[in-house]
Amino acid sequence: RVYGTGFKVRYKDATYYLTNRHVCMAIKGLKGKPLSSITIDGNVESILAMDSRHDICLVKCTNCSGGLKLASSYNIDEKIVLIGHPRGQNRTFREGRIVTKGSRLFNWLPMPFMRSFLKISAIAYPGNSGSPVVNKWGNVVGILFAGDRAYHTEAYVVPLEEVVKFLSRYINE
Numbered sequence: 001r002v003y004g005t006g007f008k009v010r011y012k013d014a015t016y017y018l019t020n021r022h023v024c025m026a027i028k029g030l031k032g033k034p035l036s037s038i039t040i041d042g043n044v045e046s047i048l049a050m051d052s053r054h055d056i057c058l059v060k061c062t063n064c065s066g067g068l069k070l071a072s073s074y075n076i077d078e079k080i081v082l083i084g085h086p087r088g089q090n091r092t093f094r095e096g097r098i099v100t101k102g103s104r105l106f107n108w109l110p111m112p113f114m115r116s117f118l119k120i121s122a123i124a125y126p127g128n129s130g131s132p133v134v135n136k137w138g139n140v141v142g143i144l145f146a147g148d149r150a151y152h153t154e155a156y157v158v159p160l161e162e163v164v165k166f167l168s169r170y171i172n173e
Helices: 021-031 160-172
Strands: 007-011 014-019 037-040 043-051 056-060 079-084 092-106 113-120 132-134 140-147 155-159
Touching: 007 160, 014 160, 021 043, 021 056, 043 160, 056 160, 079 140, 113 140, 140 160, 155 160
Parallel strands: none
Antiparallel strands: 007 014, 014 056, 037 043, 043 056, 079 092, 079 132, 092 113, 113 155, 132 140, 140 155
């Protein structure tokens, strides 16, 4: 059984789903077919783009409204909330702070790459992959992509600026 989280985001007057690429690829592995669509809430939605370098998957959201807004910025030591569905549980909330920003080689992930990241002090469990990390106003500052295996109270997040670059590249196309 594979668990993951995704969320609706509002970008350029439209609503999309965002999650991690490795969540979408795990679904591909279960189905054993080329991945071009995914079923969300009973609707078959098209996968618009995947980025292996930053582990992001963009999915069309047919007849959707609402969605989380992207933050305009973030700060180190800022309070955050990790929202997700770890281990298939219904919505959970984990509070923490942005600990640091940096880049490093993540060679224990499905695709080893030098990645920029935010490290947060919130506990993440399997199934939190693809979870939104939001600030105190509920605006997205990043997407969780991994827990820290050495320090279970810390996790790694695709930072806001990488999410915005990804969206602007694929939505504008």
